[in-house]
Amino acid sequence: MKSYKPKQKRGYEAEQNFLQAAKTIFAKEGVARARVSDIVQLAGSSTGNFYFRFKNKEMLFERLFEIYEEHAQRLIQDLQDPLGSLESTIYFVTALNHKLLQENVGLYRAAHEISAKEPETWKRFQQLTIMTAERILELSTPYKDQIPFEDWEMQVRQTVQLITGFTANQAIRNAGPARFGSQAMVDMLFMAAMGSLGLAPPRDFEEEKEKIHKILNDERYS
Secondary structure (H helix, E strand, C coil): CCCCCCCCHHHHHHHHHHHHHHHHHHHHHCCCCCCHHHHHHHHCCCHHHHHHHCCCHHHHHHHHHHHHHHHHHHHHHCCCCCCCCHHHHHHHHHHHHHHHHHCCHHHHHHHHHHCCCCCHHHHHHHHHHHHHHHHHHHHHHHHHHHCCCCCHHHHHHHHHHHHHHHHHHHHHHCCCCCCCCCHHHHHHHHHHHHHHCCCCCCCCCHHHHHHHHHHHCCHHHC
16 A cells, blocks of 8 residues: 655644654554544644545554654664674664664554554564664674574574564563563563573673663664
């Protein structure tokens, strides 16, 4: 489904209001239970303006997804080895992925619902995971001798799948003691990712974590 893309500044601002409202409503209600009237009210707009831009909630979701894909692809390109170590690279992608999902919970929950009828929706997320794995493989190459597996590349890919898959699951269900949106969840997943690589997580990593979070506060990661 091709979405509407505004060409003028006023149209862009109106679109942003609808998109932000949709993310909030979808996070609470999902797509099926979300009402256009609630999205319109939260956006501070009119029903006519909504239907001028989007034929239905599904088209609004598609526009959300398009923007998310473009943003995620830029973030993947900007993934880095921030402190010159394998563990800092793994922590970086873990924390950034969690940050991205925090900002897009409504989209993820809507996609989970829609994918039950349209499996292609979730395949688009899977493609982003593949792109992430390829970038992390590139960044991990200098440290491949540290990974105690014959097929170290496969292990890195599986580790990225663990990071993205678990975070997505928590964004949808938010179950367990390490709550989605908490530092505890990032720490737990980082330790699991290091274990997936056959490595013990560093015991004293607080200073490095602080440096990485400062990097993630840069506007290019927002």
